[in-house]
Amino acid sequence: MIVGIPKEVKRDEYRVAILPVGAEEFVRAGHQVIIEKDSGIGSGLTNEQYVEAGATLVDSAEEVFAQADMILKVKEPQPEEYALIRKGQIVFTYFHFAASVQLTQGMIDSGAICLAYETLRDQRGTLPLLTPMSEVAGRMSIQEGAKYLEKPQMGQGILLGGVPGVAPAHITILGGGIVGANAAKIAAGFNADVNILDISMDRLRYLDDVMPPNVNVLFSDRHVIRHQLQLADLVVGAVLIPGAKAPMLVSREDLKLMKPGSVIIDVAVDQGGCIETSHPTTHSDPTYLIDDVLHYCVANMPGAVGRTSTFALCNVTLPWALRVAKNGIDASLASSPELQTALNIHTGRVTNKPVADTFDLPY
Numbered sequence: 001m002i003v004g005i006p007k008e009v010k011r012d013e014y015r016v017a018i019l020p021v022g023a024e025e026f027v028r029a030g031h032q033v034i035i036e037k038d039s040g041i042g043s044g045l046t047n048e049q050y051v052e053a054g055a056t057l058v059d060s061a062e063e064v065f066a067q068a069d070m071i072l073k074v075k076e077p078q079p080e081e082y083a084l085i086r087k088g089q090i091v092f093t094y095f096h097f098a099a100s101v102q103l104t105q106g107m108i109d110s111g112a113i114c115l116a117y118e119t120l121r122d123q124r125g126t127l128p129l130l131t132p133m134s135e136v137a138g139r140m141s142i143q144e145g146a147k148y149l150e151k152p153q154m155g156q157g158i159l160l161g162g163v164p165g166v167a168p169a170h171i172t173i174l175g176g177g178i179v180g181a182n183a184a185k186i187a188a189g190f191n192a193d194v195n196i197l198d199i200s201m202d203r204l205r206y207l208d209d210v211m212p213p214n215v216n217v218l219f220s221d222r223h224v225i226r227h228q229l230q231l232a233d234l235v236v237g238a239v240l241i242p243g244a245k246a247p248m249l250v251s252r253e254d255l256k257l258m259k260p261g262s263v264i265i266d267v268a269v270d271q272g273g274c275i276e277t278s279h280p281t282t283h284s285d286p287t288y289l290i291d292d293v294l295h296y297c298v299a300n301m302p303g304a305v306g307r308t309s310t311f312a313l314c315n316v317t318l319p320w321a322l323r324v325a326k327n328g329i330d331a332s333l334a335s336s337p338e339l340q341t342a343l344n345i346h347t348g349r350v351t352n353k354p355v356a357d358t359f360d361l362p363y
């Protein structure tokens, strides 16, 4: 199979979908790898490293899309890439279809076979290709929150950990999954007053067992959320209903409960966001103010720490991509219930129910 890696074109995206060692693995297995030149530069990976690994460098994305049987990417195809995708071509990447009707329609029209990292579910029921990026984004949410709570960044001027004699910041984390748990772990290390809200009692019990004493776990309902908003200096949005649009937990009206200069980091913005006033932003222009509450809603947070994220992502995607290359798409889908869960669109037909339901499309 010819495996193609175009350079990521989404703004401020520095990741690449394959490591040199991954290219070497494909070549060793008898496949061909073509990669657009400079794809790895943002992650500190040189063209020479890919060539040494046996990949073929090409000058343009057009050449990659024209030749490859399977495209490996990081972010969802951008509008300028839609027309390059060929009917029957496998595209294996993060899609987050529920957040964009334009992307969904674009991929239906392209006739591509869309395997989404974010919906691939393993036999334990976890989302192994989403997990590393959620780990990065969760840890990063506290780093960003700490920065934007500083006065020159329009925050309240609060140090997360406080100091002896002065209270630490109150942090409310909506959703205690991978993002939430990683955010809580880092926030706890800062000595902040951390509160995780979730609707899964099993998850709350687990978090209660493993988290340090400055982390409280609370059942998430309207009253608890509204009370937390009054106390919070930093709110992290980290809920997920896999494949579906994020549930809206904080309305515009609710913002009035929050302190001026408090900060919301809505990590869930890639699935539409769990705050009514969230809309996607970029690393070059990450924040905006609504009702004196600073919103940070970068949809590709891990892109900013491209090197860490590229290694974390490729470590988990490579075995699945190798499997598809080895068996071809039909046999791979037939033999792997996990890969079936990754399939969101197959040659014009939506095959993921939450995506179909979101846009009222036939399933």
Ligand code: NAD
Binding pocket: 118, 130, 131, 133, 134, 135, 137, 174, 175, 176, 177, 178, 179, 180, 197, 198, 199, 200, 203, 220, 238, 239, 240, 241, 246, 247, 249, 266, 267, 268, 269, 270, 271, 298, 299, 300, 301, 302
């Ligand atoms: P996860 O499935 O591990 O955790 C989600 C948690 O939300 C679950 O524990 C679930 O019980 C909980 N939940 C669902 N509905 C809830 C509600 N009403 N109230 C409280 N909790 C609720 O998911 P994750 O891996 O932690 O990802 C969370 C979100 O972060 C996803 O939307 C994911 O796509 C996104 N994400 C964004 C970026 C970014 O760059 N912005 C990066 C990685 C992940």
